[in-house]
Amino acid sequence: MKSRLIFVLAITAYIIPSFAxxxxxxxxxxxxxxxxxxxxxxxxxxxxxxxxxxxVFKQKDNLNALTITAIKITDKKEKNGATAELLSGGPGSKGATILFQSKRGYGINDVVEIWGR
Structure with missing residues (x-):
């Protein structure tokens, strides 16, 4: 029974990340x-x-620029999608820089939404 549980957990740990x-x-x-x-x-x-x-998200008019409240990134790949890293800016600032990085041998296909007020 214990070995069967370990086997199921190992398979789950292998399969779930490939669909994430x-x-x-x-x-x-x-x-x-x-x-x-x-x-x-x-x-x-x-x-x-x-x-x-x-x-890079940069607003044209710095005097009337809105403050970013959220950044939403949606991965359009079913598996092997790219990771995103917020390098600078983001919520609470006027701009943002995001670095996308794919897995080896795969591309990038994401949608970025910048929200603010």
């Missing part, structure tokens, strides 16, 4: 927030290479 999406939410979206930007971030795969792409 790399979705992210930094901050909180409330009813008063506006969508400041919605962009698709993509980069084609190349055999044997890790793909990276930097996404």
């Amino acid at each position: 999406f790399n979705n992210y939410l930094w901050g909180e979206i409330s009813g008063n927030d506006y969508i400041l930007a919605k962009d698709k971030v993509s980069k084609a795969f190349f055999v044997g290479l890790v793909q990276t792409k930097k996404y």
